[in-house]
Structure formats: structure tokens, C-alpha cells
Amino acid sequence: KVLLDEEFKLRPERVLSVKAGLLYMASPNNPTGNQFDRSAVEEVVEGFSGVVVVDEAYAEYGRYTLIREAPARENLVVLRTFSKAWGLAGMRVGYAVANRKLATLLKERGMVFACSSLSLKAAELMLERWNEVEKAVEELKRAREWMRTEMSRLPVRVYPSDANFLLVKLPVSSSWARERLLEKGFAVKDVGRMPLCEDSVRVTVPPKPIAETFIKAVGEILER
Template identity: 35%
Template sequence: MSLPSRASFADIRLYSPSKLKCSVDLSDNTNLFGMPPAAERALREATASLASRYPTGYAPDLRQAVAAYTGMEPAQVTTGCGSDDVIDSALRAFLEPGDALAFQEPTFVMVPYLSKVNALRALPVPLRPDYDIDVDGLLATRAKLIYVCTPNNPTGTVIPRASMERLVDNASGVVLIDEAYAEFARESFLDLARTRPNVLVTRTLSKAFGLAGMRVGYAVGHATLVTEVEKARGPYKVTGLSERLAAVALTQDVEWMKARAAESLAIRARLEAELGKLGLEPLPSEGNFVLVPLAGAPAVAERMRQRDVNVRAFQGLTGIGDALRIGCGPWTMMEAALGALREALP
């Protein structure tokens, strides 16, 4: 059998584009309201040994904190260098080169990339016109692992519970549910990770918790799934400093996070209203961002960058076309973005 080729260096650069530095950067959907206060105190109080010594293998303190936050047991938790690293470890744990990886399209840009670097067969299945997943299409792939993202990046749309449960209950292998934006959404599928033996839910501290620079992600699921991912990840994926800050944020900064998430959602609603006044129709989002279908979006984004505002442009998204993804930050940043957008529109 001829195996898919692995990604080249040129492919890697496609996923890490250089960008003009802008004073207002709304391109990566991170928390723009500052660092969690308890985590900031932990950073100031950190000792030099956190940098000079290896961290404890497999991040036990972080696993304990994640377990408490999610209502799982530590044996049901694995961690990594951001949720994309956890996803990568899961792919290597459950798939061999040449195996099929099915996923909704469009979705998180790292997933088709990770399928390349792991020499997998990527099987994208387009979203339905209502932005629900095509359950029958995903099941028909018979893939050993199906990846779904909710709220989905870049669309911001969510998967209805009935669709998710039908997918999980009928999948022939593992279903990996990416909940990077779960703290902004009305509903989570952590209950499926507790009750179904084939479900792994990944999350990150890069978004609502405001620790993107610490690179901390995790997954929860049945202990047998977690054990396999732990075998694939290696012992030192989370630095000692990152573990300390993430554990503190998960145990002491949850109320701070919830308040900032609520503020982001209020700003998103205000942004959607302002975009409507410009004749634009963002997709229905439950993330801290909106996706705005717009012909010529890459050129518009470039004109916005020239006005010191950075947003993410997509070209030719399946079922959508060109679009701008705009993250939500303090309203002063949104005012600057809207001003730049008004001037940049054709």
C-alpha cells in the first residue's frame, strides 16, 4: 500500500505564517483581558529551580487540578504542550501510518496538518448547510479516529447534542472532541467522556484562561484511552513553570475566568450588531470570535493590517468561501477593528 507523504518544511510554514505586528491583534482568539491574577502571583513567586531542573514526569499536579476542574479522576486525564500537542499524541496513540483520520470541514487548521506529519489518510467531511456535522458522512468513512470540534474553529458553530451522541454511539473507533472554546459555549460534552469508552475530550488553557504563552492543554476520557495517549506523549511535555501556573489557574482563577468569558460574549454580541450595520452576516458563534463570510477577505485583512489591526483571513473555506475571523477583546480594541474594517471594505 502506498502511504500518504509526510509534511514538508514548506507545509509547516503554511501553518505558521509570519505576520505584520499590529497594536490590535485579534487573530488568534486568545484571552485579551490579561493574565489570571493567582497565576500572575505564582509567576512572580516562581523559583529558579523551575527553570534549572526537569519537571516531574507526566505533570501530576496539573493532572490533579484538571481532574478537580472537570470532575474526572486523575487517571482519566492526560496533558500536553497545548491541546494541539495532545491531539497529535492521540493520533499517534490510536492510528498507524496509512490509517484514516476523518474530520469535519472546515475545522481547526492543525488537524489536516497533523494528518500529514503522521502520514495518515485525511478524510474531510463537509459540514451541512446548517453547520451541523454530517454524521452519516463521518460514520461512512469507518475511520479509526474521528475528530470533531465544538465550538468549531473557524466557524464558531456548535454540534447539536443529538448529532454528537449519534456519532459517538455508532463510531467504529475513537471520537476526539476538541473543546478548546468550551468555556464560552452553553454546553459541553464532558459527560460523554465520563460515560462512553470511546470518547476523548481535549481542552486548552490558551483561550478562556489566558495562558497561551504557557502552552498547556489536556484531554479527559476513559482511563484506558488516557493510558494509550500517555504512552505516546513522553514524560516532559509540560514545563514546571507551565504546570505551576496552569494548576493555580484551574484551582484559584475559575471565577475570574468565568467573568472574563462572560465579558467576551457580551462584546461578541455587540460586535455582531455592528457588523450587521455594515451589511455583514457573521455565522452563529458560541466562541469568543466570529467568522464573517466576505468575498476578497484576504485583501481586506491586508488593508486592515496596514491600519494596525490584525484579523485572520481564510480563502475558499468549504461551503463558506472567503471569510474573516475576528476575535473578541476589550471594546476599545473592537472599536479600532471596526474602524479599520470600515476603511478596508471594498
């Protein structure tokens, strides 16, 4: 494991100092929500001697994708999913983009029946509705930035996000806050035990009316 820096940035020199045959990174990252600087990721891909797997599960909410680069790279595999922006979490549909050699290797090592015909049909139908998905993604991005601005008025730190959630650092115990918010009808993910995330919770971006009530609830528990 290679830790990010205190601002959750990817430091290529740290990664490239590790000897390994395979490197996995999620960008946008979970639970921090940030997408690593493209130049930093590309530096890692170019300098790493093994295979680099970049999980772009939340890339629709981010600033860029490496999909178009993957086929031309010798050691890059990009993973995508229909579980997030496409709304098909229960269908378990995803895909990998890589050069022909790596793609063939993945196919040979993969499950014989990786997806059901129903799941594949659902994914096909969603592709035909890309305009609707794109609109929903843009709406969520606006809601995310609004929510981050409003929550920043509280005595908390809300980190920038390129995903459909926010990481919030609290001035109180994250486990205590989780229980108090649950009493008010809100479920957040306590990530306080994860590296660099002490006293932090992950909050999925909801519709604005729910977000307003949630922000009020956070303010109330912090006043105790």
C-alpha cells in the same frame, strides 16, 4: 475529511458513512466558531465504531461540554486547553478526559515530560482564580454578541459564534480586505481558502472601544 453543511452544521450521516479508526472534530469549531448540536455529536459518538476525539479548546465560550460524559463512554476522548479562556497560551498546558482504558493508552503513548513544572504550576494557580476566569468569559460573550449585532448592520454576514472570535463573510475578496484592514492597524485571519469559507475572515473579539474602531474601519473599506 468530512465537510459540514453550508450552515456549518455537523451531519452525523455524513460522518458515519466514512470508515475510519479515529475521528477528530473541534467543537466549538475553528474557524467557523460554532459548537455543534449536542445531539448530533452524541449520535456520532454512539454510531462510530472507532475512537472519537472532540477538541473543546473553546468550550468555555460555548453552551455545553462533554467532559462529564467522557469517562462513561467507550470511545470518547475530550481535549481541553489552558491556552484560550485561561490565558496560558505560552505555557502549552492541556489535558484529555476519557475512560480508564483510553486514558491509560494515552499515558503510555504520550511524551515522558509533556509539560514543564513551571507550566503545571501556572495552570494550578489559574485554577485557584476560576471566578476571575469565569467573569472574563462572560464579559467576552456579551462583547461577542454586541459586536455581532453591530457588524450585521454592514453589508457582511456575521455567523453565530460559541468561541472568542467571529467568522465574517465579506462582499469582497478576503485577502484584499485583510490587507486594507492591516493598513488601518487591524490584523484579521484570512480563511477564504478554507472549505465553505470563501471571502471570509476570522476576527478575534476585542474590548469594546477597539471593536467600535474596527467596525468603522470595515465600513470604510467596503465603501471604496
